[in-house]
Amino acid sequence: xxxxxYSALGQTVYHCVLPxxxxxxxxxxxxxxxxxxxxxARYGGMDLxxxxxxxxxxxxxxxxAHFLEHKTFDTEDxxxxxxxxxxxxxxxxxxxxxxxGYFFDGVRCFEENLRTLLSFVSVxxxxxxxxxxxxxxxxxxxxxxxxxxxxxxxxxxxxAMYTEHPIRTRVAGTVESISRITADTLYQCHRAxxxxxxxxxxxxxxxxxxxVADIAGEVLPAERSTAVDGVCCRQEPxxxxxxxxxxxxxxxxxxxALGFKGAPAEEGGALRQRLVAELTCDVxxxxxxxxxxxxxxxxxxxxxxxxxxxxxxxxxxxxAEGESRDPERVRDEVLREAARLGAEGVDQELWDxxxxxxxxxxxxxxxxxxxxxxxxxxxxxxxxxxxSFPQVFQSIERADGEALLREWFVESRTALSVxxxxx
Amino acid sequence: xxxxxxxxxxxxxxxxxxxxxxxxGLLTVTLTVPLREETASAFALxxxxxxxxxxxxxxxxxxxxxxxxxxxxxxxxxxxQRGESQCVSFLCSAIDDRFALDGSAVLEPAxxxxxxxxxxxxxxxxxxxRDYVEMEGANLADRIRGRMNDKRGWAMFRLLQEMCAGExxxxxxxxxxxxALAMTPEALWTAYRSLLSQAxxxxxxxxxxDPERVEDAVRRSFAPLLSGRSAPVDCLVKAEPxxxxxxxxxxxxxxxxxxxxxxxxGGITMGSEDYPALLVxxxxxxxxxxxxxxxxxxxxxxxxxxxxxxxxxxxxLMAVSSGVEFSQFDRAQEAILDQLEAVKRGDFTRQELTAAxxxxxxxxxxxxxxxxxxxxxxxxFLLFHAAQGREELIRAVEAVTADQxxxxxRRLKLDTVYRLTGKEG
Numbered sequence: 120x121x122x123x124x125y126s127a128l129g130q131t132v133y134h135c136v137l138p139x140x141x142x143x144x145x146x147x148x149x150x151x152x153x154x155x156x157x158x159x160a161r162y163g164g165m166d167l168x169x170x171x172x173x174x175x176x177x178x179x180x181x182x183x184a185h186f187l188e189h190k191t192f193d194t195e196d197x198x199x200x201x202x203x204x205x206x207x208x209x210x211x212x213x214x215x216x217x218x219x220g221y222f223f224d225g226v227r228c229f230e231e232n233l234r235t236l237l238s239f240v241s242v243x244x245x246x247x248x249x250x251x252x253x254x255x256x257x258x259x260x261x262x263x264x265x266x267x268x269x270x271x272x273x274x275x276x277x278x279a280m281y282t283e284h285p286i287r288t289r290v291a292g293t294v295e296s297i298s299r300i301t302a303d304t305l306y307q308c309h310r311a312x313x314x315x316x317x318x319x320x321x322x323x324x325x326x327x328x329x330x331v332a333d334i335a336g337e338v339l340p341a342e343r344s345t346a347v348d349g350v351c352c353r354q355e356p357x358x359x360x361x362x363x364x365x366x367x368x369x370x371x372x373x374x375x376a377l378g379f380k381g382a383p384a385e386e387g388g389a390l391r392q393r394l395v396a397e398l399t400c401d402v403x404x405x406x407x408x409x410x411x412x413x414x415x416x417x418x419x420x421x422x423x424x425x426x427x428x429x430x431x432x433x434x435x436x437x438x439a440e441g442e443s444r445d446p447e448r449v450r451d452e453v454l455r456e457a458a459r460l461g462a463e464g465v466d467q468e469l470w471d472x473x474x475x476x477x478x479x480x481x482x483x484x485x486x487x488x489x490x491x492x493x494x495x496x497x498x499x500x501x502x503x504x505x506x507s508f509p510q511v512f513q514s515i516e517r518a519d520g521e522a523l524l525r526e527w528f529v530e531s532r533t534a535l536s537v538x539x540x541x542x
Numbered sequence: 543x544x545x546x547x548x549x550x551x552x553x554x555x556x557x558x559x560x561x562x563x564x565x566x567g568l569l570t571v572t573l574t575v576p577l578r579e580e581t582a583s584a585f586a587l588x589x590x591x592x593x594x595x596x597x598x599x600x601x602x603x604x605x606x607x608x609x610x611x612x613x614x615x616x617x618x619x620x621x622x623q624r625g626e627s628q629c630v631s632f633l634c635s636a637i638d639d640r641f642a643l644d645g646s647a648v649l650e651p652a653x654x655x656x657x658x659x660x661x662x663x664x665x666x667x668x669x670x671x672r673d674y675v676e677m678e679g680a681n682l683a684d685r686i687r688g689r690m691n692d693k694r695g696w697a698m699f700r701l702l703q704e705m706c707a708g709e710x711x712x713x714x715x716x717x718x719x720x721x722a723l724a725m726t727p728e729a730l731w732t733a734y735r736s737l738l739s740q741a742x743x744x745x746x747x748x749x750x751x752d753p754e755r756v757e758d759a760v761r762r763s764f765a766p767l768l769s770g771r772s773a774p775v776d777c778l779v780k781a782e783p784x785x786x787x788x789x790x791x792x793x794x795x796x797x798x799x800x801x802x803x804x805x806x807x808g809g810i811t812m813g814s815e816d817y818p819a820l821l822v823x824x825x826x827x828x829x830x831x832x833x834x835x836x837x838x839x840x841x842x843x844x845x846x847x848x849x850x851x852x853x854x855x856x857x858x859l860m861a862v863s864s865g866v867e868f869s870q871f872d873r874a875q876e877a878i879l880d881q882l883e884a885v886k887r888g889d890f891t892r893q894e895l896t897a898a899x900x901x902x903x904x905x906x907x908x909x910x911x912x913x914x915x916x917x918x919x920x921x922x923f924l925l926f927h928a929a930q931g932r933e934e935l936i937r938a939v940e941a942v943t944a945d946q947x948x949x950x951x952r953r954l955k956l957d958t959v960y961r962l963t964g965k966e967g
Contacts, residue, residue, distance in 0.1 A: 148563075150562075151563065207899070225904055371691065406606035421684060442688075480616075
């Protein structure tokens with residue numbers, strides 16, 4: 120395996136690509152008690168349409184990736200959850216818009232658990248009966264999310280912002296869409312997306328990297344495979360579909376999600392765009408931001424405000440979410456400040472401090488093996504190296520943030536989703 | 543990793559976990575007082591108002607600029623409950639000096655900034671600034687009222703409130719919205735002074751610096767806190783429910799019901815001889831993915847979207863939390879209780895027992911990989927003088943027998959059942 124030294128970060132990572140196309144990263148941490156493994160497919164809630172083996176485009180119901188994630192734990196002789204739990208390990212999984220990841224951490228039997236993980240994810244086992252039962256369980260989960268005002272605000276925002284891109288589809292689907300999923304659908308999607316060339320394995324802890332590669336080579340199919348052919352969607356316009364959406368729910372105070380529709384990053388520029396976008400969020404929404412402080416003092420925002428940048432193939436956006444007595448006023452104030460900063464420039468001292476602070480936060484996140492592995496996988500799906508962030512930081516200038524403020528923070532690219540109290 | 547402990551004065555202590563395993567150092571200061579209805583709101587509000595600004599950094603913008611310059615040192619107030627104590631903390635996480643791009647020390651200025659915030663507040667007429675008190679009082683009231691937004695958490699909160707009604711444990715660690723809104727700068731100032739002079743003080747550090755350096759930084763930055771004090775830290779443990787099972791329900795506009803059940807542990811707490819058995823019993827019953835609640839009630843019977851159990855090791859409680867269809871309340875409750883009866887009968891396999899024991903020991907070991915969990919545990923251990931060290935506890939957990947699990951399960955007594963139902967029509 121290749122040894123990658125990140126001396127500024129005190130990290131050593133081993134890396135290789137197996138003959139079957141699987142990419143592997145191992146972050147060796149001799150002092151940690153736990154070992155962690157993360158096995159992910161480039162497949163999420165937005166991947167509804169893809170090219171099958173015969174070259175034909177296939178359409179699948181919303182929620183398949185997430186449904187598949189639940190059912191992947193089933194094996195011919197039972198359930199992988201229980202067999203790993205017998206080693207005191209709780210494997211788990213999540214599905215995002217663009218990725219499905221399976222992981223476990225434990226303090227013993229790492230190699231055995233790794234084999235189980237690779238095996239249950241790569242060997243499908245679905246029956247009509249188990250699919251039907253899962254429909255009941257997932258319908259419950261969907262209802263639970265529908266009761267969550269934060270989830271509801273977020274998804275309604277995406278539906279307002281995007282008219283074509285499947286990011287607007289709820290990852291778990293709807294009670295109706297999942298009722299159309301069959302065991303065949305699952306086999307088809309598993310075949311398409313869960314092939315080594317479309318996946319990545321990241322592991323961390325006090326482990327021997329070569330053993331990780333050896334075990335993956337033994338357990339996974341040997342034939343070479345590649346990433347799945349790009350997801351198809353009609354051209355997404357630059358502006359949002361709808362600028363305001365509202366719904367009443369039992370909440371104590373209005374919640375909002377305020378979205379700014381960006382442009383997807385250029386090839387090779389995903390990590391850089393992410394860092395620039397996150398710094399721009401800080402310029403507006405962090406506790407050091409003059410705007411945030413002004414709105415806080417006016418009682419328009421409280422400390423629940425958070426902001427983030429998100430990107431998946433074909434789209435990138437910024438969201439600020441929080442609580443406010445007057446979300447529309449917050450939106451107007453944000454747009455006004457962004458326009459001012461875009462024209463007059465961001466204070467150099469503030470920018471430098473925020474950069475230093477953002478660097479410190481990313482270093483802090485490396486404490487977590489989980490976060491590090493997930494970030495490495497996610498960044499690899501964009502074709503880039505997460506741990507190169509110190510160098511990328513150095514190349515970022517204030518002007519990059521100002522350009523983003525001018526281009527993304529305009530009325531036509533802004534949407535607001537509000538959940539207001541009932542009655 | 544090396545653990546150090548030192549008493550700096552009566553009721554004032556410093557605990558250090560020295561390790562270079564992490565990229566950061568975490569320094570916390572915790573002021574612990576009895577949790578009481580009359581004072582909870584004020585003590586919960588103090589750190590929020592302090593976080594708005596100090597004499598040197600009078601507003602949030604200046605304060606957070608100071609933190610940004612320390613590589614984004616995160617300085618967060620926290621209010622935690624430990625049994626019947628309210629713990630008011632400031633947590634400061636900053637990158638270890640070896641990662642500073644300009645090679646400067648980060649620990650000392652970070653400790654200095656914490657001391658500045660806690661001990662040198664921004665004043666107006668000799669008390670806290672009125673605008674800060676009013677705004678933070680309103681924010682705290684919103685947070686208290688906002689608890690109901692998370693239905694799962696709300697159901698657990700309501701269960702424990704009803705179950706422990708009349709015990710200090712049931713007092714909300716954030717206090718009440720009404721008291722928060724009614725707070726005056728004078729009343730809050732008095733509360734702040736009494737917090738500083740009476741509370742038990744705990745400093746905890748984890749990171750690369752050696753204990754002498756940490757002690758030096760603490761002594762320099764927190765001098766006014768280093769005087770002796772004698773704050774009681776205790777907790778009422780009720781072995782048994784007071785009477786027959788209490789049943790409480792609330793109605794809200796929700797599409798999924800929540801069912802929560804509270805049990806008394808027969809007096810078993812973290813200091814008890816039977817505590818390792820109770821930990822394993824909980825993992826076997828509802829505390830892991832291999833548990834009876836997960837495997838049987840959720841997976842096999844599909845009665846709940848989630849069903850799990852947790853312990854409060856200080857108070858001696860176990861609580862089951864689940865999400866169910868309205869039409870399934872009775873069946874789910876019956877199934878949840880049946881599973882506990884199964885544990886009491888010893889109706890579990892050797893594999894289930896081994897898995898549960900490993901689940902507990904893995905999670906105890908795993909906490910060593912998280913700086914914040916280590917801090918949180920160390921605080922509990924320091925406050926309640928747990929004699930048993932981690933390795934000793936892990937060995938005891940791994941040696942727990944089926945009979946001991948049955949014994950621990952039999953001591954669990956159902957106290958209160960809480961249901962969150964939908965509104966009619």
